[in-house]
Amino acid sequence: MFDPASLKYDAKGLIPAIAQDHRSGEVLMMAWMNAEAVQRTLETGRVTYWSRSRQGFWVKGQSSGHVQKLVELRVDCDRDCLLLLVDQHGPACHTNRRSCFYTAIREGAEVVIMEPSEA
């Protein structure tokens, strides 16, 4: 059985978690989990992070409705990073864009390559 305690957490008890759209392969966001957030995510199938700014559990989409359903959790070779394949409902970013990675560096300048959703 997989035990979330077997992962490697940083000094604050956190591990980075990358959310990727399981259909398109788009990388949507990166946030942090503690061992209980990993456990809750696996148990509920709803991706649950640990909010460093609010110091509390953050069930993604609980206020915005933009929930992330877990399709598969993967662990990297060092056991210190997670990859979440998710079914993302609506935009993942708080700016209403599909992905948080909407700024590209092109020819030395920052270029916004994604517009916020209309809906």
Place this chain on the structure above:
Amino acid sequence: MFDPASLKYDAKGLIPAIAQDHRSGEVLMMAWMNAEAVQRTLETGRVTYWSRSRQGFWVKGQSSGHVQKLVELRVDCDRDCLLLLVDQHGPACHTNRRSCFYTAIREGAEVVIMEPSEA
């Protein structure tokens, strides 16, 4: 102009960087950069991390030959995480697998879903 100093680094001066295959969309690995590693990566087009274990710059593939050519650097909305679209030569993982995320949690158990390359 983009200035690497404008990113948000952690207390150790590091920022997480996710490498994604620019063709397949596969997430290959996650490692760390400091401001100079970001600068070197942009200047050379060769992805350069900061190795926390060795406390030195880590030009990906310098010893293994499994280089990562930078296709595009992206910054997230909080400016505290990077997404690198890369052209990966050979496996990205030190286990000789294409991606470091080769372990999936399925029905509560760890399953290895990717084999090492033969070559």
